[in-house]
């Protein structure tokens with residue numbers, strides 16, 4: 001079944017600003033566009049809440065999500081469209097689920113500061129900073145989605161964040177309009 005109402009994936013290393021951007025987009029898209037209603041799926045939270053994992057990572061004290069359980073849990077919502085999925089990983093989704101993949105980037109110092117502020121243990125902070133340096137999310141996105149669907153954007157400053165929100169809203173407005181014809 002073709003998904004007509006756009007879905008957006010917001011991905012990137014923890015600390016790049018995914019959740020912040022997703023919430024802003026949800027609010028502002030719903031203010032600007034009558035239909036569809038946009039809704040954030042905060043996948044990390046959902047994985048915990050619905051127990052969408054089979055193993056527990058002792059080192060980092062996080063669940064190792066199960067790809068099939070995750071996809072099954074959100075498929076019906078995704079088919080309805082208007083979903084803004086917030087998650088750090090992206091290779092396991094069916095490739096046609098998302099109209100746009102927003103890949104957020106941030107400087108090492110910003111990732112470090114933001115995750116320190118969150119109270120992450122040092123090894124987990126270092127691991128994420130390394131991920132950003134070695135472009136783990138970027139490689140995953142580029143291996144999984146066609147270039148024209150990918151928006152790689154910096155999210156180091158509030159100005160950049162606001163610019164990203166504006167740009168994505170314009171793009172989604174246009175996509176929704178085009179789908180009506």
Ligand code: ADP
Pocket residue numbers: 012013014015016017018019020021114154155156157158159160161
């Ligand atoms: P993620 O969901 O990718 O882990 P968050 O959205 O939780 O990242 O953001 C991490 C922290 O960085 C939050 O405190 C948030 O307010 C801040 N932040 C996010 N994006 C920006 C930005 N573009 N400029 C300044 N601070 C930001």
Ligand code: MN
Pocket residue numbers: 018019020086
């Ligand atoms: Mn987050």
